[in-house]
Amino acid sequence: MRPLTFTVLRLLADGEFHSGEDLAHKLDISRATIWNALKEMDEAGLDLYKIRGRGYRLAEPLQWLDRTKIASALGAQANRFNLELIDCADSTNTLLMQKAALGAVPGSVIAAELQTHGRGRRGRSWYSNLGGALTFSLLWRFNQGVGLLSGLSLAVGVALLRALKSLGVDGMALKWPNDVLHHNCKLAGILIEVQGDVLGPSLAVIGIGINFKLSEQAKKLIGQPATDLYSVTGILPERNLALGCMLGHLAQVLDTFAVRGFGGLRAEWVEHHVYHNKNVRIMLPDNAADEGMVTGVDNEGALLLKTRGGERRYSTGEISLREGRSL
Numbered sequence: 001m002r003p004l005t006f007t008v009l010r011l012l013a014d015g016e017f018h019s020g021e022d023l024a025h026k027l028d029i030s031r032a033t034i035w036n037a038l039k040e041m042d043e044a045g046l047d048l049y050k051i052r053g054r055g056y057r058l059a060e061p062l063q064w065l066d067r068t069k070i071a072s073a074l075g076a077q078a079n080r081f082n083l084e085l086i087d088c089a090d091s092t093n094t095l096l097m098q099k100a101a102l103g104a105v106p107g108s109v110i111a112a113e114l115q116t117h118g119r120g121r122r123g124r125s126w127y128s129n130l131g132g133a134l135t136f137s138l139l140w141r142f143n144q145g146v147g148l149l150s151g152l153s154l155a156v157g158v159a160l161l162r163a164l165k166s167l168g169v170d171g172m173a174l175k176w177p178n179d180v181l182h183h184n185c186k187l188a189g190i191l192i193e194v195q196g197d198v199l200g201p202s203l204a205v206i207g208i209g210i211n212f213k214l215s216e217q218a219k220k221l222i223g224q225p226a227t228d229l230y231s232v233t234g235i236l237p238e239r240n241l242a243l244g245c246m247l248g249h250l251a252q253v254l255d256t257f258a259v260r261g262f263g264g265l266r267a268e269w270v271e272h273h274v275y276h277n278k279n280v281r282i283m284l285p286d287n288a289a290d291e292g293m294v295t296g297v298d299n300e301g302a303l304l305l306k307t308r309g310g311e312r313r314y315s316t317g318e319i320s321l322r323e324g325r326s327l
């Protein structure tokens, strides 16, 4: 979406009617240019009313990301982060990986109002709509080698659950290796990309997408049961407060991870695993499958499965987990 579309949307953010003439006057452009800018709103997933004689109105007010509010939610931890708030990114992970290669400092964060080509694992997509999600990436550097970062996506899940709990959102579960669920519907996704040496140091770009209020357009694209904080809690949490809170919990969890590895967070993770002691089906990259009962995860974040053929260990990567039948 063009910068001008964001500028117009900022004027419409209060959810009140604004005439085309008034908008054009404020921005010193023509009414036709306003209309053309607003036509580009489709990918943002926002509903816009255009009523003759009254002008334009967004179906709902929009809440923008705000550096001061995020810093105030972070409190004493604010100086651990270098925040960059942007209107639009293809993928915040892609952008932060590029900045990491150019030497971005640990604690660098990119949060985008709109992510147009968000990524999941293995080329899958992450969908979000403007104002209805948090989509951000965090850069962290580790002394450990990349091999020791295998449990990181699970550790990040623990941070998100802690943050949600402190925001008053209970009843969340984790699904190995990288999803946050509510009643089996996906609320948030985590995408970790790592770079570095086998023996260290290494860095990780931690991408997080969390649904606040999904648009109908996004719901149609998702293709699996999904939910948002609005459906779960009945209110739309303040996104800046939530982002500050998530970053704060991420820093704490990443500190533990840096010293003790995933082992320091394992018990808490297992406690929230939706499939703990349940039968599951594992899909392997070559279309092969395995079935068994989840008995836990190990200190590297690998899934432990009791199968007919004995205990098996599956590490994160190219594997997907689904509910299975009893053996």
Ligand code: ATP
Residues within 6 Å of the ligand: 119, 120, 121, 122, 124, 125, 126, 127, 128, 176, 177, 178, 179, 186, 187, 188, 189, 190, 209, 211, 218, 222, 223, 224, 225, 226, 227, 319, 320, 321
């Ligand atoms: P796995 O079990 O292997 O993690 P997954 O389907 O959860 O499988 P991910 O790569 O973690 O895969 O996430 C991408 C998938 O998440 C997409 O294919 C889509 O089905 C779903 N998805 C995309 N956007 C959203 C969203 N905003 N909310 C919930 N789910 C989404």
